[in-house]
Each structure stands twice: as structure tokens, then as C-alpha cells.
Amino acid sequence: METQYRQKPQKQGNWLIVFAVIALAVLPLIFVKGEYGGADGEAEEAIGEIQPDYEPWFEAVFEPPSGEIESLLFVSQAAIGAGVIGYAIGFYRGRTERKPSGKE
Amino acid sequence: MKLNPRILQLVAMAALSLYLVVGVAPPAQAMHIMEGFLPVGWAVFWWIVSLPFFILGLRSLARIARENPELKLLLALAGAFSFVLSALKIPSVTGSCSHPTGTGLGAVLFGPSVMTVLGSLVLIFQAVLLAHGGLTTLGANVFSMAIVGPWVAYGVYRLFANSDKQKLAVFLAAALGGLVTYIVTSIQLALAFPAASGGFVAAFVKFAGIFALTQIPLAISEGLLTVLVWNWLQSYATDELQTLKVLKTGA
Numbered sequence: 508m509e510t511q512y513r514q515k516p517q518k519q520g521n522w523l524i525v526f527a528v529i530a531l532a533v534l535p536l537i538f539v540k541g542e543y544g545g546a547d548g549e550a551e552e553a554i555g556e557i558q559p560d561y562e563p564w565f566e567a568v569f570e571p572p573s574g575e576i577e578s579l580l581f582v583s584q585a586a587i588g589a590g591v592i593g594y595a596i597g598f599y600r601g602r603t604e605r606k607p608s609g610k611e
Numbered sequence: 612m613k614l615n616p617r618i619l620q621l622v623a624m625a626a627l628s629l630y631l632v633v634g635v636a637p638p639a640q641a642m643h644i645m646e647g648f649l650p651v652g653w654a655v656f657w658w659i660v661s662l663p664f665f666i667l668g669l670r671s672l673a674r675i676a677r678e679n680p681e682l683k684l685l686l687a688l689a690g691a692f693s694f695v696l697s698a699l700k701i702p703s704v705t706g707s708c709s710h711p712t713g714t715g716l717g718a719v720l721f722g723p724s725v726m727t728v729l730g731s732l733v734l735i736f737q738a739v740l741l742a743h744g745g746l747t748t749l750g751a752n753v754f755s756m757a758i759v760g761p762w763v764a765y766g767v768y769r770l771f772a773n774s775d776k777q778k779l780a781v782f783l784a785a786a787l788g789g790l791v792t793y794i795v796t797s798i799q800l801a802l803a804f805p806a807a808s809g810g811f812v813a814a815f816v817k818f819a820g821i822f823a824l825t826q827i828p829l830a831i832s833e834g835l836l837t838v839l840v841w842n843w844l845q846s847y848a849t850d851e852l853q854t855l856k857v858l859k860t861g862a
Contacts, residue, residue: 521842524835527620531832532701539706549707549821550800554648557804557814563647567742580740581698588694592840595688599847 618779620835643734643752644796646745653803658750661727664758668727675721685844685851689717690729692840697733701832703825711833712792715785716840718761719768720855730757755795764788781841786834793822 554561571577649657675682696713703709713733717726731753737743744752764784771780801815844852 521839523620524839524842528832528835531828531835535702535704535706535828539704550818551645551648553817553821554800554804557806557817561648561650561804563645564651565647565745565747567646567745568739570742571740577741581700584736584741585695585698588691588698591687591691592695595684595691596840596843596847598684599844599851603847603849 643737643744643756644748644800646738646742647747648745649748649751649799649803651747653799654747654750656750657748657754657799661750661753661758664724664727665731665753668724668731671722671724672728675725679854682851682854685720685848685855686717686725686729688840689720689726690732692716692837693726693729693733694736696833696836697737701829703828705825707825709793709822709825709829711829711836712756712760712789713833713837714756714761714792715764715781715788715833716837718764718788719781719784719837719841720852723758723761723765726761727753727757730761733757751799752796755799756792759795760788760792763791778838778841782834782838784834785837786830789833790823790826790830793826794819797822 571580672686675686693713693716696711698710700708700710712730714726714730717729731749734744734749734752734756738745738749738752764787767787768780768784771777771783774780797815797818800818801811804814805811806813806817
């Protein structure tokens with residue numbers, strides 16, 4: 508019962524959370540000048556500075572042929588995950604709302 | 612209880628402002644350890660360290676699926692959450708991008724062992740298909756992201772086990788788990804590549820400057836997003852949370 512009672516303030520809290528996450532991502536873009544890229548280059552450079560003669564001894568089995576393909580794979584990863592999360596939350600929500608005791 | 616989310620926002624905002632004021636480090640990209648970038652000895656060592664945890668995780672996962680089949684969907688959700696967050700490269704205050712780990716949610720719900728398996732799956736996916744991380748460095752990356760991170764998250768959450776500050780507990784668990792993941796990565800790299808002058812410590816400071824610093828705002832985001840999903844679960848998946856005993860009876 509209390510869960511029902513708490514839902515409204517909780518929803519507002521959720522919007523605040525979403526806003527805060529977006530702000531955390533956007534503010535650096537506005538205020539901090541940087542490359543905003545460069546895959547794993549930085550750590551590679553740092554290793555190069557510490558041990559200039561280190562040679563990576565193994566190559567990636569499969570490299571995305573281009574940046575486009577790479578972004579496709581990243582998007583697929585996010586989309587698959589988001590789909591599962593959406594399904595699960597929707598399933599639980601539908602089940603909760605069908606319960607006769609669940610609604611006031 | 613009701614005020615908690617708002618307090619979290621305020622803390623997040625205050626923290627962010629602080630970082631922006633404190634100044635800007637050189638651009639960096641916090642990520643997993645790249646393929647081939649650990650000497651053979653270390654690569655093998657981390658594989659050996661991680662394997663027992665992975666096997667324990669598999670057993671734990673099988674037990675949950677067998678004893679509480681109704682929790683399978685929640686398991687899928689925990690895995691999917693890590694999947695999504697790992698795919699999001701978010702800009703950070705260091706002027707570069709990194710991604711959260713998303714292992715905190717599953718660790719809080721199911722315990723750290725289960726997340727070792729789910730986190731490893733994410734890492735394998737990225738290593739094989741995205742040339743992100745690697746198979747030789749998989750042991751080391753599993754250790755940081757799928758073992759230490761979840762254990763820290765779980766430990767932090769347990770500290771609050773009997774308090775009514777559940778949301779704060781979930782936030783801190785996820786945020787610290789994510790941050791510690793990258794601190795461990797820095798330690799692993801510093802162990803493998805100690806600096807000529809200053810040795811391990813100097814190298815650690817260098818790598819932590821790259822990895823941990825970038826991760827701080829992302830750890831906050833990770834904590835907030837985990838609380839978001841936690842809120843949904845509290846509203847709609849009460850039965851499952853009861854089964855897992857993470858939701859206090861009557862709370």
C-alpha cells in the first residue's frame with residue numbers, strides 16, 4: 508500500500524535523476540575544451556611514455572572495419588540492453604496494475 | 612526517504628561544480644585495458660585470479676535460476692543494465708569520454724558473484740565484436756569490472772542493510788563500484804608498467820589520472836541511473852525484491 512502512496516513523489520524524483528544525468532554529460536561539453544574521443548589512445552600513450560619499447564603482443568581478433576560499423580555495434584549493444592530493460596519494467600508494471608489490491 | 616532523490620541531485624550538482632572549478636586535466640579516455648597491452652605473465656596471472664570467481668558466479672547463477680525461476684527476468688534486467696551502461700560513452704570533465712560499468716544494480720540485487728558472470732559477458736562481447744578491451748586482457752578486465760566493482764558495490768550496500776536510506780545505499784554502491792573498477796585498472800597497469808623513476812607509485816598516479824579522474828562524474832551518473840531503475844523495481848517488482856530480501860519487509 509505504501510508503495511502506491513509513494514509513487515507520485517518518486518516519479519518526480521525520477522525526472523530529476525534523468526535531468527541530473529543529462530546535465531552531468533552536457534556540462535563538460537560546454538565548459539571543458541577537449542578532444543572527446545581517442546578510444547584507448549591515452550592509456551596507450553602513457554604506457555609508451557613509461558616503457559617506450561613495449562610492443563603489444565596480441566592483436567584484436569576482430570576490428571570493426573570502420574567507425575560507422577563500430578558505432579553500429581555499440582548502438583546494437585545499447586539497443587538490445589534497453590529493449591530487455593523496457594520489457595522487464597513493462598512486464599512488472601502491467602502485472603502490478605492488474606492486481607486488484609494494487610490499485611486504490 | 613522522500614527527500615533522498617532530491618538530496619542526491621543536489622550532491623551531484625555540487626560535486627560537478629566542484630570538479631569544474633578544480634580545473635581540467637589533460638584529455639584522457641578511461642576504458643578497459645586494451646588487447647595485447649599487458650605483458651604475458653600479467654595477462655595469465657589475472658586470468659588465473661579471475662577464473663575461480665567466474666566459476667563460483669556460474670554456480671550461483673545456476674542456483675538462482677533453479678530455485679527461483681521467477682527471478683530470471685530480473686537477472687536479464689541486471690545483465691541488460693550493465694550492457695546498456697557499458698555502451699554509453701559519456702563525456703567527462705577531463706575533456707574525454709568513458710563509460711560506466713552498470714554492475715552495481717545486479718550486485719545489490721543478486722550479490723557480487725552473479726555479476727561476475729554477467730559483467731564478463733559484457734566484456735567478452737566488447738572484446739570480440741568491438742575491439743574494445745581484449746581477450747588476452749580479459750582476465751584483468753573481469754577482475755576490475757566484474758569482480759572488484761561488484762564486491763565493492765555489494766559491500767557498500769550491506770553497510771546500509773538495516774537503515775532506511777535504501778536509495779542512498781544503492782546510489783553509493785553503484786557509484787563507488789564504478790569508480791573502484793577504474794582504480795583497479797590503474798593499479799593493474801601500474802603493476803605491469805612501473806615507471807623508471809618512481810616505480811609503481813608514479814605509474815599508478817599517472818594511470819589513475821587518466822582512468823579514475825575521468826570516471827568520477829560518470830560514477831555519479833552511474834549511481835543516479837541505478838537509483839532510477841531501483842525506483843521502478845520498488846514500485847512494480849515488489850514481489851521479486853521481497854524474494855531477494857533486499858526490500859525490508861514493511862518498508
